[in-house]
Amino acid sequence: MSVLETPRLLFRGRVTFDPIVTNNQPAEYDESYSRTVFNPGADVAAFRKAAIAAVVGGNWNPHGTHRSTFYETFLVGVDTGHGPTADDPIVKCPVSFAGMLVDVEPYGAFSSQLFFDAISFGIQGGCRVFAPRTTRMTGRYINFARNTTYNPAVDPNVAAGGASVVWQTSFPKAGGLRVDQHDSPVLRQLAEALEDDDVLGLTVRWNAYRTLYFDSLVPSNNPDLARQLQNKLTGGGFQPNPARSELVGVLGLWRKGEPASEPGDRALLTQQSASMASAHVRLSADQLTLDLANSVPETGVDLTKLNLGDLTAVAVAADGTTVLATLGTFGYDAYRREAYNGTAGIVTLKVDPAAATTAQTADIQLRQSDGAVLLAEAALRAIPAVPNTYLDEGEATRLAVLVLDRGRPASAGVSVAMVNPASSTSASVSAVTDANGIATFPLVGTVGQVESFLLVPGQGAPVPQDIDPQTTTYAYVRTLPADADVARLAPTWVNVHAQVLRNWEAMAPCMDNWLLLGDAAQVKSFAAMVRRLTAKSNFESYRFMPVTRDLTAGERALLYAFLDGTTTVAAAETPAPRSLRQQSRALRGG
Amino acid sequence: MIQLKFRAINTIDDALDLLQMAIGIEFSTLPPYLYALYSIMPGTNAVAADRIRSVAMQEMVHICLACNISNALGKTPKLAAPTYPGPLPGGIGAGGTALIVHLLRFSKEAMAQAMAIEEPEDGPIDFPHEMLEAAAAPTFMTIGQFYHHLDKFLATQPAASWTAGRNQLDDRQFLPGAVFAVNGYADASRAIQDIVSEGEGNKTSPLDFAGEVAHYYRFAEIFNDQVLTKADNPQGFVWQGRLGVDWKAVYPAIPDPGGHDFSRDPPAARAAQDRCDEAYTRLVQELQRAVAGEGGRLGNAVRAMFDLRMAARHALTVPLAVPTQVSGPGFRYREGLNAESRP
Numbered sequence: 046m047s048v049l050e051t052p053r054l055l056f057r058g059r060v061t062f063d064p065i066v067t068n069n070q071p072a073e074y075d076e077s078y079s080r081t082v083f084n085p086g087a088d089v090a091a092f093r094k095a096a097i098a099a100v101v102g103g104n105w106n107p108h109g110t111h112r113s114t115f116y117e118t119f120l121v122g123v124d125t126g127h128g129p130t131a132d133d134p135i136v137k138c139p140v141s142f143a144g145m146l147v148d149v150e151p152y153g154a155f156s157s158q159l160f161f162d163a164i165s166f167g168i169q170g171g172c173r174v175f176a177p178r179t180t181r182m183t184g185r186y187i188n189f190a191r192n193t194t195y196n197p198a199v200d201p202n203v204a205a206g207g208a209s210v211v212w213q214t215s216f217p218k219a220g221g222l223r224v225d226q227h228d229s230p231v232l233r234q235l236a237e238a239l240e241d242d243d244v245l246g247l248t249v250r251w252n253a254y255r256t257l258y259f260d261s262l263v264p265s266n267n268p269d270l271a272r273q274l275q276n277k278l279t280g281g282g283f284q285p286n287p288a289r290s291e292l293v294g295v296l297g298l299w300r301k302g303e304p305a306s307e308p309g310d311r312a313l314l315t316q317q318s319a320s321m322a323s324a325h326v327r328l329s330a331d332q333l334t335l336d337l338a339n340s341v342p343e344t345g346v347d348l349t350k351l352n353l354g355d356l357t358a359v360a361v362a363a364d365g366t367t368v369l370a371t372l373g374t375f376g377y378d379a380y381r382r383e384a385y386n387g388t389a390g391i392v393t394l395k396v397d398p399a400a401a402t403t404a405q406t407a408d409i410q411l412r413q414s415d416g417a418v419l420l421a422e423a424a425l426r427a428i429p430a431v432p433n434t435y436l437d438e439g440e441a442t443r444l445a446v447l448v449l450d451r452g453r454p455a456s457a458g459v460s461v462a463m464v465n466p467a468s469s470t471s472a473s474v475s476a477v478t479d480a481n482g483i484a485t486f487p488l489v490g491t492v493g494q495v496e497s498f499l500l501v502p503g504q505g506a507p508v509p510q511d512i513d514p515q516t517t518t519y520a521y522v523r524t525l526p527a528d529a530d531v532a533r534l535a536p537t538w539v540n541v542h543a544q545v546l547r548n549w550e551a552m553a554p555c556m557d558n559w560l561l562l563g564d565a566a567q568v569k570s571f572a573a574m575v576r577r578l579t580a581k582s583n584f585e586s587y588r589f590m591p592v593t594r595d596l597t598a599g600e601r602a603l604l605y606a607f608l609d610g611t612t613t614v615a616a617a618e619t620p621a622p623r624s625l626r627q628q629s630r631a632l633r634g635g
Numbered sequence: 636m637i638q639l640k641f642r643a644i645n646t647i648d649d650a651l652d653l654l655q656m657a658i659g660i661e662f663s664t665l666p667p668y669l670y671a672l673y674s675i676m677p678g679t680n681a682v683a684a685d686r687i688r689s690v691a692m693q694e695m696v697h698i699c700l701a702c703n704i705s706n707a708l709g710k711t712p713k714l715a716a717p718t719y720p721g722p723l724p725g726g727i728g729a730g731g732t733a734l735i736v737h738l739l740r741f742s743k744e745a746m747a748q749a750m751a752i753e754e755p756e757d758g759p760i761d762f763p764h765e766m767l768e769a770a771a772a773p774t775f776m777t778i779g780q781f782y783h784h785l786d787k788f789l790a791t792q793p794a795a796s797w798t799a800g801r802n803q804l805d806d807r808q809f810l811p812g813a814v815f816a817v818n819g820y821a822d823a824s825r826a827i828q829d830i831v832s833e834g835e836g837n838k839t840s841p842l843d844f845a846g847e848v849a850h851y852y853r854f855a856e857i858f859n860d861q862v863l864t865k866a867d868n869p870q871g872f873v874w875q876g877r878l879g880v881d882w883k884a885v886y887p888a889i890p891d892p893g894g895h896d897f898s899r900d901p902p903a904a905r906a907a908q909d910r911c912d913e914a915y916t917r918l919v920q921e922l923q924r925a926v927a928g929e930g931g932r933l934g935n936a937v938r939a940m941f942d943l944r945m946a947a948r949h950a951l952t953v954p955l956a957v958p959t960q961v962s963g964p965g966f967r968y969r970e971g972l973n974a975e976s977r978p
Contacts, residue, residue, distance in 0.1 A: 061811050116812035138845050170864040170872070171844025227844075227865045260807045273931075282921070282935030285808050558941035570949065574677060 047310050048250050048297030049327035049334040051126040052234040054166060054174070055389045056140045056294045058118020060253055063287035065109035065553055067096045068151045068593065074552065076151050077493040079525050079595040081548040089563060092551035100275040101268070105258055106286045108278065110555045111592045113159055115142040118292065120166060122387055123231035129388050135229045138167040140294075144182060145592050149433040149521040150495040155514050156521040157184035158433055159212065162587045164249060166296060172229040174296065176216040176247060181585060183306040183432045186211040187514040188322035192255050192343045195264060206264065209254035209322075211339050212294075215305035217246040235298075244298050250308065251294025252338035252390065255348060258288050262346045283558055291348070293338055293389040302454040302482070304428040304447055307518075310336065311452040313411060313420035314516045320353060321419040323515045326409060327452065331398050333358055333372050335411070338390030340420075341380050350385060352377050355414045358394065360404035365421065369407050370400035405451070424451050427461045427484070427500035429520040435584070436490040437598050438527035444488045444520060446476070448502045454482030460504040463520075465496055466511045473508070490524025497521050528599025536606035538565040545600040549591050572608040579604070637734060637752055639725055641776045644788040647796060651710045653781060658701045659724035660778060663717040664694050664752055666966040667736055667745070670888075673947040673963050674740035679884035683741070686853045690749075693833045693850070696813040699804045700826040702926040703817040706802035714923045716915075716968035719893045723752070738966065740888040746858040753834065753850040755779065779831050786827045789820050797823075802928040809937060844872075886951040892965035900955045904962065907950035911964035914943035916972045 068074035068081075073096070075082050083092055096107040118140040122129040131137075144159030159182035167173030188209045195206030216222045218239055226232040238244055259270035277284045303309045310325035313335075324340045326333060335358070342351045358372040373394030378384060380392060396404075408422040430445040446463070448455040457477070461484040464473040476484035490496060500518045501508050512519050534540040542550075542563065550562035560575070561567045568575065577583065578590040579601060590596075596604075637660060644650050672687045698714075705712045717724060722733040736752070739745035755777075776784065789796075799818035806814040817823050834850055844865045848856075852863050856878055864875040889895055897905050921936035947964045955962060 059812065114811060134845075139847070168844060168847065170848070170862050170875075172865070228867065277931040277934060280931055280935070281938070282932065283938040283941065284931070284934040287808070287811070289811070558938065559945070561945075567945070567949075570952070577678075 047300065047303055047308070047327060048248050048295045049310055049325070049336055049391065050298050050300075051124050052231050052238065053124050053295050053297035053391075054120055054135065054231060054235075055122040055124065055129060055387070055391075056118060056166070056251070056292075056296070057121045057386055057389065058140065058292055059116050060118070060142075060290050060292050061112070061114050061116065061287040062146055062253075062256065062290060063109045063112045063285055064106060064146050064148075065111060065555070065593075066106050067099075067104055068552055071152065074151055076495055076523075076595075077526075079493075079548075079597055081552045083551070089547050089551045093554055097275060097278045100278065101271050105271065105274075106288075108283060108285045108554050109287070110285055111145045111147060112287075113142075113144045113146045115140055115292070118142075121389075124391075125231055125234055128393070133229050133231045134227070135167050135172040135232060138172060139165075141165040143587065145587055145589075147593055149435070149523050150497070151593070153495075153497075155187060155497070155512055155519070156433055156495075157210065158182060159184075160585060160587055160589065160592075167225070171225070172227045172232055173223075173225045174232065174235070174247070175221075175223040175225070176249070177221040178214070178585065179217055179220045180214050180305050180431075181433075182212050182214040182249075184210040184212050185307045185432070185514060186323055186339055188318075188339050190318050190322065190342060191339075192345070194343075194345050195256075206256050206258060208256065209252055209339050211250065211252055211308065213248065213250040213305075213307050215246055215248040215299040215303075217299075218244070220246065222246055238298055243301050245301055245303075246299045247296060248299040248303070248305070249294060249296045250336075250338075251292050253290040253292050254339075255343065255346065256288050256290040259286065260289055283555065285555065293385065295336075295338075295389045295391065302447075302449075304430070304449075306430075306432050307428055308336070309426070309428060309447070309449050309452060311409065312423050312426050313409060314423050315340075316418045316421050318515060320351065321411070324411070324420055326358075328372075328396070328401060328404055328409070330401055331396050333394045333396050333401070333404075333409075335392045335394070336390060337380055337392055338385075340390070341385070343382075348382050350377075350381050352381075353413055353419070356380075356419070357412050357414070359410050359412060360400065360407040361410050361421075362407065365408070365410075365418075370397075370403040372396045372400050372404055372409065422451075423516075425449070425455065425459070425502040425506075427502040427518050429500060429518070430483075431520070433521045434488060434490075434523070435594055436488070436522060436524045438492045438524060440524075441487065441489045444486045444498075446484045446486065446500055446520075448478045448482045448484060450482075455502070456480075456482070459484070459502060462499075462501040462506070462508060464499045464501060464508050466499055466509070467497065488522060490522045492524055493526045495521065495523045523594075525595060525597045526599075528597040531597070531599035532602040533599075534603055536603055538607065541568075541603055541607040545596075545604050549593075552593075553591070569608065576605065576608060637723055637754075638777050639781055644784055647708055647792070650785055650788055651705060651708055654701060654705050654708075654785065655710075655712055656725035657778060657781060658698060658705065658712050659715060659717070661694055661698045661701060662714055663723045663736070665691060666717075666719060666964075667738055667752075668694070668749060669943075669947075670738040670963050670966070671741045671745040671749070673944065674886045674888045674951060676884045676886060677948075680741070680879070680881055682878050683857045683880050686857060687741075689847070690753075690850045690853055692810070693813075693847075696810055697830045697834065698922075699810075699814045699926075700817070700830055703803050703814075704823045704826055706926065707797050707799070707817040707819070707823065709796075709798055709801070711802060711927050714919055714926065716919050716966070719966060720891050738891050738893065738963065740890070740963065741885045742882060743858055746854050749854040750851055750858060753854060755849065755851055778834065782827045782831050786824050789823050792820065794819065802926060802930075804925060804930055804933055808934060886961050886963070887959055888951060888963045889955070889960050892962040893967055895962060895965070897955075897962075901953075904950070904953045904955050907946070907953045908962065908965060910946040911943065911950055912967045912969050913972065914939055914946045915964060915966055916969045918943055919968055 120136050122131050123133045142164045144161035149156035163177045165175050191209035192207045224236045308325040310327050313324045315323045322340045325336045355376050357374040359368045360370040411420040426449045428447050448459050457480045459478040462473045462475050463486050478484045498520045531544045546562040583589050668691045675684050702712045720735050720737045797819045803816035805816050860878050860880040861874040862876045866873040918939035921932045924932040951961050
């Protein structure tokens, strides 16, 4: 099932990541209050100046836009079930994507997402798959050991350079998904497959890796390049500094029982993270398909893949040692750089049907020739339907968690624990799966908190101490404060600017390109546009403002009152007392 | 179709002169495209606006690439702001008659003008690049033919003709993957291929539906309000389905504001034009500095471009003396205006 089924389209290219990173530190941004932190007496200009001064110290993109754009990205092959080929007319067509990179947890690295409107494979009028967004893209399975050149232990400012991330979202058939086949056999197959009732739509999964800061292959040059950037910033204008990643990806079928936002295939978790990161596999009656897009490290900036020798997939007994069946072996040629580029990291093995039958109910492992276990299957996985949730104070929702048992929805009655590892009480709540393998949890966020919840399937299963993106599944929830006191303020320009707009005017100088947030007349003159871009109904949109999705209800109410020219504002609920954790974070923020 | 008066390229100076002319033409196409783009009412004509915007962005890339070639050959290009209505610098329309370019709001007329500017060298579809060599004594050459001619000449030049790293712009910050440094013939040839293929279409087929459709066809889609669609017929395409153009969702912008007497208009309208002029002047000045060796000023030019857009959007909401009319930016370069970027 999934993108590991055929037909599938393979693509490769590059992507920019252009986040503002000034909000990554408590000294500049208080994520509890969703506010920019101004030093006493400091104004917008002083904040911006300080952000530029911090460039040499690691604040590598004060003029970021949060945009992420594919470039030089093309379809490189298709697989209709006979291995990758490049003879379909859609091959070499561009893949077009523009999203906004936003972390639910500004201080953290595990909750990245891309808000976007559509992705296109091919061009309008030609062979093309056009996929409007239903759910934002989610980044998961961060692999911090992906590239050995960028060692965060040596230089913490290049951490992302060594990492790779799995991005995924899915597009339902009824959501405007369009397949323009023309003379493309793979698109014809794809369109036919979409007629199947079991197929919900299409899934795109891609892997971003070798992220370069300052577009430099040599990390040791970064300090000099940071100084150059600082000089440009001091010279005025708009000076973004996007990081750039390589990418490989796959577009394929999304079937019932598969999660939309992260891989749901059988999960083989890393046992030696320096050698190989977690992977997902699909086993059919006679074929094993391994998604190694995120798994095999590169040994340097030249993207040479680590040679782990021959690798063998086996099915093992419950003891984790005894081999029940050998599924297949593949050598370096199957996962070296050239193969990786052509297959998007997908390796397919023919499997003896008897061995495949055995492996349907046994754990799969990937081993080196000396027997060392690189990957071992975790049969049960609990995957949130909505990986990242935003709530306003007082809002409650329910989180559906799909439990997969070897890649298929679990039976009814499987227990799942939802655990907040940061909770002082280590409290957890449990639920059991229904007939569709779904366990449902009530979700009431803590005001002003960005919370993470581990999802642990199986009765009595050990609860990890914290999130390990390679091995644990998890959900994030950010609950914005109501800011009722802000909502009650008189809707004067002074209040609107001081309490609302200057937060982003300071943090996001790129806004000067679109709207001068310190210019009352301009803000007022674009009132309709501001209202449209900040409306909660447009929350998923590429152009939603603020990009960082941290406009509180009180701030929105005050802003709208100013834009509408009204003099009174409906009161919001009084904020709940702040928790110890929240107070702690506030202290960190100064 | 824009043509240049034919001139043989026998020396580097010949090449540089014609390259300067080509840069001028590329630069001069931006205002008419932007005037039409800005005049589209927000929230309408999204597909058409995207097409015009993508063409404008590519023209900006072409300017940067052409400037990189010129700089690599030792000459700092000059970005001269044209006036509208007027001919494109050095440009001659089809049949030897000068094509006078106007600033027109989004309309069929504006798209027809854009198609006339972007028309491939032998009309739509056919694309015989070798025609130039076959002609015994050509009189005119298209931009595409010029670049092809230039490429052949540059291929014969020794490595010493090139100065690596001279005033080169790249895309570390903007336009990812599109603008690259020209440090020798290989880079120059790649830049030329990009310019020609995006502007006029792929050499063998401008409509292979694999890459971006050439500018002419993008404008033609808007003009016809139809999508150019791949088809199994001798032409290789059909016009199919609606693009979704709404010709009425446009600000009532006057044509050619450069020739309009704003002294008769309300102060707000004059002030709006002043802001447009200031931003445009700053854009030209900053871009000139960027191509003359201050690469960091490209960011200032981009900021000025955004400022121009904001100024234009405002101007398009301010009534003129005839209250049913507004004006977009006049794209007037104000000599003597020292428009330093705001930080």
